Structures are given as C-alpha cells and as structure tokens.
Amino acid sequence: MTMSDVHDAQLALACLDYTRLQEHDSEDAMCQFVAQINTAYALPAALCVYPQWLQLTRRELDNRNLQQIPLATVTNFPTGDEDLTTVLAQTREALQLGTNEIDLVLPYRALQQGDEQKALEYVRQSRELCANKAKLKVIIESGELSLSQVRIASRIAIAGGADFIKTSTGKVAINATPEAVAVIFDEVAHSGRAVGVKVSGGVKNLSQAQLYLDMAVNTMGGAWLTPFNFRFGASSLLGELYKVL
Template structure:
C-alpha cells in the first residue's frame, strides 16, 4: 500500500484526542479547528465528559457529519471507587457519549486481584450495553507482558468492545510488543473485540507499524474502525500531510 493509502486507513481509525484537565472552551475550539472539512473525518473525537455537548454543537455547525463522541472514566489513574466510576459512566451516557474508555484498575491486578477489575468492566458494560461502545484501557506500559495478556483477557471476559493499550499519561504507553500480545489474546478469545493503540503514536511511520502488525495478526479484512483505533492528537497533522 502507498503512504497515502495507509494515511487514509489510519485517519479512518483515528480517535482524535484531547484530555487536558486544565482546558477551557477556547482550548477545545482550537483543538477542533485542526479538523478539515476537505478531508475525511476521524472515527471519533475523545474528550472529557464536560466537553461532549460543546464538541457536538461545534461539529454540527462546521461539518456535514459528526464522528462518534468518546470520553473517559476512571481516568487516568484507574483507582477511583467503582460507584464513582459508574456515576461517571451514567453522566457520560446522558451527555450523549457514543464510546466510553474505562481505565481498568490495573494496580489491583498487579497486586493479584483479578475479580475487582473484572467487576469494573462488567458493571460498566451493563450500563453501556446498547448505548455506547466500551473500550477498556489496561495501561499496558505499566504491566509485564504476561500481565498484559491477563488484563486483555479480563477486559474481554467483562464484555469490552475494544481493549486499549494506554492512557497516554504514564512513562511508557503503546508498544508494538504489548499490542502484539493483545491481538493474540483477542484472536484466541474468538470474540468480536477491537484494539485501540494509544499514547506515543505521532507519525504515519509509527502508525504504519501498528497497521502492519494488525494485518499480520488478524488479516487485512479485520482492520476497520469497528476493530481498530489509534488514540492520538499529534498524528492528525502527519496524516493530513500524507494525504
């Protein structure tokens, strides 16, 4: 495939992301102004819940269509009480989120507790079922590769629609090694689950490595926005240039 073809594939699978706690409305506006009406839109726009309504209104005013709207829960540390996480999820759904990215309580998993992380996924899925996609962030850069496999299995068992590598808020985020393990577990499960690669993918060349990996592990037919996403902000500019 040409660079332009890969750029089109990556853009179609992009969750264009802005998750800065200090943001004000002008920051979100400048973020959205990076999108071009002359080029394909990303698969989703991922922002904090308080910006869902603003982003929807902006997109309806400036574009003929609106990508899916994604937001985050239990973010970024993965250590908020389950009741609070479920309240965040209900609020996100009430505000019209199409996709919810839940941080798995991975530190509990590291401490040997598998059941509590599974409960977070199952309870979140129960709220999202029929209303929004659930993506589960396992924070792969904080885990050993066997733990990456374990966390992926827990996310799938709990009903995740996607398993996502990272929050982008820790020292090590997406890696090809972790993504390969996650794809292997998804394939082994036999479930219709996608992969979201997030954190540190800034260039088309980096994105192509993950596209190639997914093609190799899952087959080229598999790689669609329904099964594969990049969570990124800086990547957009490089994709536009390639187009």
C-alpha cells in the same frame, strides 16, 4: 512519499480517535480542537474529550455538519484508582451528556496485586451501563504491566464484554509498545469474540502508525482493519497525517 504511504495515511486517519485530554483547557481551545478537522480527507473515527467538554464538542461538530463523528470520553481516568461506585456514576453522567463511547481505565494496580475479580467487575458493570448505548473501550495501561499481566488484563477485558482493548492513557512513562500490542492481538485473535484494539500513547507520525497497521494485517487480516475493529488514540497524529495527504 509513496502511494502506499498515502493509502496508510488515509487508513490511519479513518481509524483515529482524535484526542484532547488536557487537564486545564478552555472553550476556545476545545473549539480550535474541532476546527482542526479537515473535511477534504477521511474523517476521524471519533473525538475523545473529557466529559465536561462533550456538549461543547458536539455543538461544534454540529455547527460544521459533522454530526456523524462519534464522541468518546473517559472514566476512572487517568489513574484507575476511583472506587467502582464513582466510576459507574461517571459513566451514567457521560451517557446522559451524549457520549457514544466510553474509555474506561481498568483498575490495573489491583490487577498488579492479583485482584483479577475487582478488575473484572469494573468492566462488567460498566458494560451493563453501556449496553445498547455506547461502545466500551477498556484501557489496560499496558506500559505499567508485565507482558503476562497484559495478557491477563486483555482476557479480563474480553470476558467483561469490552468492545475494544486500549493500550494506554498516554499519561504514564511507557505507553503503547509493539510487544504489548502483539499480546493484545493474540488474545483477541484467539478469543472468538468481536473485540477491537486501540493503540494509544506515543503514536505521533505515519511510520509509527504503519508499524501497528502492519501488525494488525499480519495478525488479524486486511479485511479486519477498519474503524469498527482498530483505532489509534492520539492528539498530534491528525496533523501529521494531513501533511502526508
């Protein structure tokens, strides 16, 4: 293990949205999820859970004096097929439950069929609800799109006011890939807007994380690489980073 590996592990940990999105879960499992956080190291950038677990997760964080860790949750998840009225209702409820960040699944199947306006409205109207209340991270489900569609989806997310573009739900066969992330970085770099990137799905160890850290530095510059601009979304990465540290 090199000093560079330790540095990268610390950075990846600080940029991690530690995630638990299991369809069937229990209070005990969610409590154990929070208990995995080791305060001897950098804290995760956020915890991402289903809406029904927001209050319990916040309680468990408060009990450990970890109030500073933001909570994220998901809407239109995982298929991206909910109607807009339902998605906005999910967003309002999540905000009332205390979420600090919303990870919205873009209606990517509509985008595949050429309906860019529908995709844009989901982002715009979700952004309106989140304004001054929560960050909006837009999941484009890049593994289900061609690279040209990844570019279009990224532009839609940026135009709609997303704070982050997120690659994937982690619920499809192909999740984050270097090729798709390169396209997203390119769109963010040329947008002139302060939009972050979240690499999610399939990042399970330090070497995989380092690939994307290097891409971020090479494209956006080292000063850009902070939790305000870059995130990983993962469930097993936390433990792997602890092993390195």
